[in-house]
Amino acid sequence: MSSDPWGRVDESGTVYVRTADGERAVGSWQAGSPDEALAYFKRKYDGLVVEIGLLERRVRTTDLSAKDATTAIEHLRAQVVEAHAVGDLQSLAERLDKLVASVEERREERKAAKAKQSEEARSAKETLVAEAEELANSEQWRAAGERLRALVDTWKGLPRLDRKSDDELWHRFSHARSAFSKRRKAHFAALDAQREDARRRKEKLVQEAEALSSSREWGPTAARYRELMAEWKAAGRAQRESEDDLWNRFRGAQDVFFQARGEVFAERDTEQRENLTRKEELAAEAEKLLPIADLKGARAAFRAINERWEAIGHVPRDARPKIEGRMHAVERALQEAEEAEWRRTNPEARARAAGLTGQLQDAVDKLRGQIDTARAQGNDARAEKLSRELEGRQALLDQALKGLQEFGG
Template identity: 50%
Template structure:
């Protein structure tokens, strides 16, 4: 055998029928390739010495030698080899048409077939197969262009998405004060960043530098914020410790009103002091509330005792009032005055009563005091040696102003006359009151 020969046992039917069906379904733009094994004598021959020839546009070409059997068997053998090559090409067409094939791999395979056709040891329609290979090459080139366009589009979209992520990160870094949410979002951005592929290296590095810078800026700003917060909380802790110490000192105070007011002020100052570190803040608050509760519990107990004492005092004063009701100044004024004086002393010695009873009880005592005082005043008026003298003095002043008024009228001085008459009228009223006082004795 020559170098182009193969034994019949080395080859077999490769399922060319299925490929034929696929080829028939291919686009009408693809040139058809006849199945060589159907009529191998159309595409080649075997001469008397066993040399196998294939027909080409340039004439016959020797493809091998057949010495193992009948010439027809040799011709069929080389035709099946052609059909195998044809099947390989048709598979490339099918894969490219379905989109399942790699255009680059198809282009390489088609070029390999194209290069091998000039010396291929096959019998078949080489011209049609060459045209079919050209069709595959064209489709592969189209696929490569489409793949390149898709890759460029994907690269552009990937770059645009990373740019969006960078810009969002920069806004968070410069503006956000939602520290936890912003930090979580930056981590999510980083996770998404890692999944984005296809950006050219230079652009990717530039965007990455911006993103890293934004993250660093955010971390610095967040760190500065929490450092300031720690300082503020330290100051708040010191201030609250001072407030707690003062609150604990006030617990033993029995100056109820001012101390209660001071506790209210301490509460206002506590709120104004701000937040201390949580653990310390909670502990200090417990101490503050314990001191406050202790003071007010002590005050409440004292007030309960005081209220009980005041209620007892009120009963004692009611008993005094009942006793005072028997004072009769109309019979013996001096005895009545002495009785009232002793009741007043006992009244003051009893002490305070509940606030809601003060007006009632004081009012009853005051009415008794006024009754005795009225009797004293009446006696004084009756025994006043100056009462008659005042009546005479008032009458004399009335007469003086009446005379002045008459004199002014005679002189034609109307204004002075009116003034004198007004004064005379006032003194007449006083005179009448004095005369009535004397008459009632």
């Protein structure tokens, strides 16, 4: 008979394993020595040790599910309980018990992690939904559209929640995107309609601008082009391809007109500058008539100068006030000389002046006589009053005599 701390072989070749509950026969050995029998059944025990070790490593280092781990543990436990092996089977059972506890612990950890992950995913999706609903009212069409597309990608990368919660959040998220898309579509449809209206209006403006390009009515046509430009700006923008083409035509028509006007105005400016030079010469010639000594000769000379002046034509607008002012100054001097001559030679005016002078002289002489009488009578107050009256009449007489001298007498 042969024995071991964990088993023995009796005389009949039966092999036993020792357990906490006593011995249990695990097999029979007839082919060799008892030591060989124990060695054989120990190898079966070692095989169980290896399998349990492998399962422990899988539980510890892989993502083996709790269900699969539990199934594997129970399978090994059945093998240990019924094992035809010699060794410390109790320690193997204890290792399996510890492994069960470890799997349960991992199950709870995974459950907690999953719950945390689910809560984080819920929070993240609620945040995405809130942002999407805010973006649904945005008019930053490009930026908001790009952001909504990014939110979809973010959503796809998040874990799913329970079906009801996930569907409810997705419905809100999808509704926000649809609302934004609907508003954006309506906006650009309205914008397209506005741009089409702008294209039609600008097409009419271009047609009128092209029709006016050959006009030679410089002032009215230039004014109309300014009005057309104001109408162009008020019309809004057409589609890009139409806008550029219409603008080139509109601007081209204006260029044709204003280039033609510029050429005419340049020629006219040259002519007017020459006219200015000639009129400056005539103004200088007229100014030599001043001061007027011979009214009749000056009048004839100015008339001849003015006839040549009128024949010359226009001068530059900015020079017109000054050059015309010089001629007007000579003309006013002639008018003033003529008025003075008329006053001097007018018989009726002379007679009136002489009559007035005579009346004033008689009044002065009469007042002087009255003053002398009052003083002779000792009436100084009356003499003083009459003297003041005499001063006024004498002043009028002096003025009348001066006027009478202008008539030569």
